[in-house]
Amino acid sequence: MTQIPLVVVAAALVDAQARIFVQQRPADKNMGGLWEFPGGKVEQDETPENALIRELQEELGIATETACLAPATFSTGDIDGRPLLLLLYVCRKWSGTVRPTEAADSRWLRSHELFALDMPPADEPLVAMLDALL
Numbered sequence: 539m540t541q542i543p544l545v546v547v548a549a550a551l552v553d554a555q556a557r558i559f560v561q562q563r564p565a566d567k568n569m570g571g572l573w574e575f576p577g578g579k580v581e582q583d584e585t586p587e588n589a590l591i592r593e594l595q596e597e598l599g600i601a602t603e604t605a606c607l608a609p610a611t612f613s614t615g616d617i618d619g620r621p622l623l624l625l626l627y628v629c630r631k632w633s634g635t636v637r638p639t640e641a642a643d644s645r646w647l648r649s650h651e652l653f654a655l656d657m658p659p660a661d662e663p664l665v666a667m668l669d670a671l672l
């Protein structure tokens with residue numbers, strides 16, 4: 539049976555020291571304990587950018603806008619047998635202070651430090667791309 543991909547959006551928030559924000563998924567969630575970029579699923583009738591703006595507000599308490607979300611790269615994979623399309627944006631401009639509301643842990647890391655983290659399989663190409671880009 540053909541399945542429509544699950545579209546997930548994620549942000550590489552980059553601060554003035556070129557560090558990137560990552561957070562650890564809570565143990566009770568799918569892929570619990572893995573490190574990820576903030577973001578989540580695009581809901582019906584949402585644009586990817588609006589979904590990411592919503593997720594950043596919900597998960598981190600920060601506000602940003604579409605013009606501040608630079609499409610960086612994407613990756614593909616599957617989640618529980620459903621195709622996954624993971625869209626990564628780079629965001630350098632937001633208002634408010636990053637305060638994770640749901641994460642088990644969080645860190646600001648240089649791009650090369652991301653390679654040492656346990657992340658979902660679909661994130662590996664994203665990390666390589668960020669490391670080349672930043």
Ligand SMILES: Nc1nc2c([nH]c(=O)n2[C@H]2C[C@H](O)[C@@H](COP(=O)(O)OP(=O)(O)OP(=O)(O)O)O2)c(=O)[nH]1
Pocket residue numbers: 546547548567568569573574575576577578579580617624658659660661
């Ligand atoms: N946020 C995020 N999700 C990722 C990344 N890499 C990756 O494979 N995923 C997967 C994990 C999840 O199965 C899915 C995102 O779903 P989620 O559970 O975080 O999204 P959500 O906030 O919309 O979740 P919910 O309302 O269903 O709880 O994408 C990543 O870097 N960031």
